[in-house]
Amino acid sequence: MKSAKSVWAASSTLAPFLYPSVCTAASKLPLLACRRSLHHQLRAASSTASTVNDLPESRLNPAPDDYSAPSFNDKAELTLYAGRGGNGCVSFLREAFLPDGPPNGGDGGVGGNIYIQAAPGETSLHKVARQRFIRAGRGRHGQGSSKSGTRGEDIIITVPVGTIVREIERHDPVAEEEVSMRAWRLVQKERKKEERERLELEEQARKNGVEEVEEEADLGRNLQPRGPKPQEDEENPDEADPQRQKWLLYPGMTKSEMRSAEFPKLPKRTRFLKQPPAPVYLDLSEITPNPILLATGGIGGLGNTHFTSREHPRPVFATKGEDAVTMKIELELKLLADVGLVGLPNAGKSTLLRAMTNSRTRVGNWAFTTLQPNIGTVVLDKYSGRPVTTAPKRAASASGEVFDPRTRFTIADIPGLIEGAHLDKGLGIAFLRHVERAGVLAFVLDLSARNAVDALKALWREVGLYAEMRDEEERLRGVESNIDWDLAEDAASPGPINLMHLSGTQAKEDELSPKDYISRKPWFVVATKADLPDTQANFKELKAYLDRVTNGEEAHPSGVEGAWAKKCAAIPVSAINGQGVRRIVHWTVGLFDEIA
Structure with missing residues (x-):
């Protein structure tokens, strides 16, 4: 109220x-x-029924909006700009009773370098891909009172482990300047030679008293033309001599003094860090404790204090800082997972990843639900009582080293492959590079969709075609590595190298072709949706086929001789109900112990 x-x-x-x-x-x-x-x-x-199917909503059968989609990018192109060196300073000491003191110009600072480092904790290239242009700090100019310029700020590019760095193009002003200097010296050498021949002809004609002196003099003029071009060179020596462009004159000088200025011989400078030879190719498959140099900054110029001599007691010139390298690189990420899931679309790979790990990848009953790779971690021992899965102790190596039991392993789930994916159908086969380095391959097949044997052969066919594409890329990269990219380098200088130290696994991979390397990986089949009716016959046919492959009665599905076919097993599971998943963990750990 x-x-x-x-x-x-x-x-x-x-x-x-x-x-x-x-x-x-x-x-x-x-x-x-x-x-x-x-x-x-x-x-x-929403709590009574799921929006995906008729089954009740759970962690393995979530709603369409119940997932986490972290930012992911596995390719990036970057343009690197190393820092330019600062100019030297033209300065003189001036005090109350010393108006014309000695030179005290400082040197210019060195430009910043650009490094790259593979660090733990990074799983994607999306942070680097957003930048596109990376610029190191330029060196500061020198100042009076012998104050040198500060050094440019270095840049370190942090990338995930498993990143491949390829150089696309490079612009090196120092190398181009060296080439132009060589060309100018050759022209000057030819001019001196022609001038010397003309003088010899005139001297010979004068001694012999020949009356055709004028004709021979005309012949000498034809050998060494005295047109307007040499006059322009004498009037504009800056345009004729490339070295004059590297000098910085005192701003108080007149134009006539600048044109008539004589410079000493340019000192030869050496970089503290040498620019890596082109083309740069890095395979960062391990954590790099120290950053790796990609682009070196320019050298700072020298102040006028370095040029004091008897001829130049008060030098009015200094040198400019060098321009730095500009480089364009391509970054490609290959995830480092222990197990790689390969399967057709809507085969249940994402649900299987949810059942085995704590991942919250997207799940749906439509094709191509997964649009980007996902990684999950299977924990075998949480160090809180009994282990979740008892992993057998790994055998000692040939050197007698005893390994500790495995406590976890990672699984990579990639988008589904369809027949003709090598022709860029569906999402293509580019995502297969994320399972290329996996220790074990798991082919996920849907027993309720089609014949499992045909599906397995189709998947192996696409994997083989991807490996052939990798073979072609490696061949083209080998051809490019034989090209003389840097014209300023000596012919006897070493060619492009991989700056990373190759481990035993990488060396073994380089010895084999990509197709042979992938086919020799241990693999097994995960038969999903085994709880549905009318799937038993399909599974029996699949199991019989794998037994024949193991016994050598049938060829390997990839068609490669010497492929791995020791224990080709098929594990039936119902991922949405969490049934049979633990057997996959036990089988995977057993394969790890065999290949350790």
Whole structure:
């Protein structure tokens, strides 16, 4: 009763104008009650049935919006700009009773370098791909009182382990300047030679007293033309001599003094860090404790204090800083997972990953639900009581080293492959590079979709075609490595190298072709949706086929001789119900112990 009176009083007075919150709160009460009831109804409806299928909603059968999609990018192109060196300073000491003191110009700072480092904890290239352009700090100019310029800031590019770095193009001003200097010296050498021949002809004609001196002089003029071009060179020596472009003159000089200025021989400078030869190719398959140099910054210029001599007691010139390298690189990420899941679309790979790990990848009953690779971790021992899965102790190596029991392993789930994926159908086969380095391959087949044997052969066919594409890429990369990219380098200098130290696994991979390397990996088949009716016959046919492959009665599905066919097993599971999943973990751990 009191609330009704208060509302009536508020409406009959100026209360709505003076106290608007009183009336709005009273008017919103029915609307809030309606919203609450609607929210409870929607919540109750969503909790009783799933929106994906008729099964109740659970962690293995979530709603379509119940997933996590972290940012992921496995390719990036970057343009690197190393820092330019700072200019030297032209300065002189000036005091109260010393107006014309000695030179005290400082040197320019060195430009910043660009490094790359594979660090743990990084799983994607999306942070690097957003930048596109990476610029190191340029060196500061030198100052008076012999103050050198500060060094440019270095840049370290942090990438995930498993990243491949390829150089696409490079612009090195120092190398181009060296080439132009060589060309200019050859031209000067030819001019001196022609001038010497002309003088010899004139001297010979003068000694012999021949009357054809004028004709031979004309012949000498034809050998060494005296047209307007040499006059331009004499008037504009800066354009004729490339070395004059590297000098920085005192700003108080007149134009005539600048044109008539004579410079000493340019000192030969050496970089503290040598620029890596082209083309750069890095395989960062391990954590790099120290960053790897990609682009070296320019050298700073010298101040006028370095050029004091008897001929130049007060030098009015200094040198400019060098331009730095510009490089364009391509980054490609190959995930380092222990197990790689390969299968057709909608085969149950994402549900299997949820059942085996704590991953929250997207699950749906439509094809191509997974659009980017996902990684999950299977924990074998949480160090909190008994292990979840008892892993057998790994045998000692040939050197007598005893390994500790495995406590976890990672699984990579990639988008589904369809027949003709090598022709860029579906999502293509580019995602197969994420399982290329996996220790074990798991082919996920849907028993309720089609013949499992045909599906397995189709998957191996696409894997083999991907390996052939890799073979062609490696061949083209080998051809490019034989090209003389740097014209300024000596012919006897070493060619492009891989700056990473190859481990035993990488050396073994380089000895084999990509197709042979993939086919020799241990593999097994996971037969999903085995709880559905009319799938037993399909599984029996698949198991019989794998037994024949193991016994050598049939060829390997890839068609490669010497492929791995020791224990070709098929494990039936129902991932959505979590049945048979633990057997996959036991079987995978056993394969790891065999290949250790």
